[in-house]
Amino acid sequence: MRRALLVCLLGGCCLAVGGTVERPQALAQPVQPVPAAIPKNFDIRLVRVGINYQGIRFKPATGETWQIGDGRWERLGETGPVPPGDYDIILVANDEDFSALRFDYRSGTAWQLRNRKWVKIEEPR
Numbered sequence: 001m002r003r004a005l006l007v008c009l010l011g012g013c014c015l016a017v018g019g020t021v022e023r024p025q026a027l028a029q030p031v032q033p034v035p036a037a038i039p040k041n042f043d044i045r046l047v048r049v050g051i052n053y054q055g056i057r058f059k060p061a062t063g064e065t066w067q068i069g070d071g072r073w074e075r076l077g078e079t080g081p082v083p084p085g086d087y088d089i090i091l092v093a094n095d096e097d098f099s100a101l102r103f104d105y106r107s108g109t110a111w112q113l114r115n116r117k118w119v120k121i122e123e124p125r
Helices: 002-018
Strands: 043-049 052-058 065-069 072-075 087-093 098-104 110-114 117-120
Touching: 043 087, 052 087, 052 098
Parallel strands: none
Antiparallel strands: 043 052, 052 065, 065 072, 087 098, 098 110, 110 117
16 A cells, blocks of 8 residues: 555656656657768779789779779770769789779679770670
8 A cells, every 4th residue: 555655646746747748859850861872973992912902993873994003093995885874893813913894783784804994795695
């Protein structure tokens, strides 16, 4: 009986002091949608080759590429037109050299870097 009376008294005091129970301010705000990610203008891929490294900078939307050379970016050549897309560069290295592949996620087209020029890989028949 004493315990029930104590609970009632404490509960009444809390209601008298606090009034009604309200949601915390952070929860009362409407949820804002998360803004879409800002597309990257440039991206870079680096790979270690022996005790050195190789790096290719590129534009994901256009496929334009540059390779690090003598402390500056040198544009890589093309063997044909490169349409707008969603490009990525993959680099693989061993102790002496590296290979690079440019891939367009929209079309599935791929190019291999040979002698500082991108050569389109033929599609399967």
